[in-house]
Amino acid sequence: MDTLAAASTQSYKLYNQTTMLNISLIQVQYLIALDEHRNFIKAADASFVTQPTLSMQMKKLEEELGVIIFDRSKQPITPTAIGEKIIKQARIIFNETAQIETILKDHTGDVSGTLKIGVLPTIANSLVPRLISQIAQKYPDLKLTIKEALTHEIVEDLEHNRLDVGIVSIPLHNSGLIERKLYVEKFRIYAHPNHPSYSKNSWDADDLLADKLWLLSEGNCFRTQTINLCSLPDDKLNHLALNYESGNLQTLKKVVDLEGGATLMPEWEAGELDDESMDHLKAFKADNAGRAVGLIYTKFYAKESVIKKLEEMILSALPKYVSENQNLEIIELV
Known part of the structure; x- marks a missing residue:
């Protein structure tokens, strides 16, 4: 204002x-x-x-x-x-x-002022440190404000001018928002060595349900995508070991380390685990689906040059194994 x-x-x-x-x-x-x-x-x-x-x-x-x-x-x-x-x-x-x-x-190409970004917690851990570094180096006059929030909170903040841009899983099918797809990443399974399916390098849904499955709480789109990807039935969901409220996948990883079972992680975040943890990663047998991540903003947001520069910085930060993903089935959020 x-x-x-x-x-x-x-x-x-x-x-x-x-x-x-x-x-x-x-x-x-x-x-x-x-x-x-x-x-x-x-x-x-x-x-x-x-x-x-x-x-x-x-x-x-x-x-x-x-x-x-x-x-x-x-x-x-x-x-x-x-x-x-x-x-x-x-x-x-x-x-x-x-x-x-x-x-x-x-019009003048000026990249200054304040840029308020909302980002999903399941995206922030991999992307935000790189984004902050790039903006600080390239656009020192741009004041960056980043808020971690769930998708519905980011959309509400965009609609009320509390945020300029969101980085979320798409598509949202919201006619009031513009979406720009950035990348698609696969899902990876992080499993405890005592898991009954641990000896297999590639899993299906039955393998995932052979022991405790740790998921994020309801309202987190990564949970919804996991359920849709694995076609998890309601009777199985009602007996899941935990609904973790923070949205922090790294904490779920530690829970698996201590309590056994398995959890799912986005490919980018999984690819940055330490060498010992990487040994506990499994892929899905089909491995032909993933979540799409994109920029969202309202039709009233006029900083087209800022959007383009933000898009360029994010794409340049992607690891090769994510940027090369092609022809993957996009897992919907509903």
């Missing part, structure tokens, strides 16, 4: 057949802040104004529109039915206006 900080004297004019509405861009900014925080004091703090100033602007906006946008009798305050529609349109106005500065920077 910093791009609108000096916009208090500017106006966004809405026309219809009978009236002309005069809404200031600063009112749009305050409206969005109030929707995000659902509290006048917190919204005012986030907007760097006093609470009376924000309250006055919201009152003027409601008087101009002739409707109540927020129900103040509830705590936290909540949008009314008409308020939700107005807030949705306000976000569009804000996004479109903020793009002007973005377009100018993109």
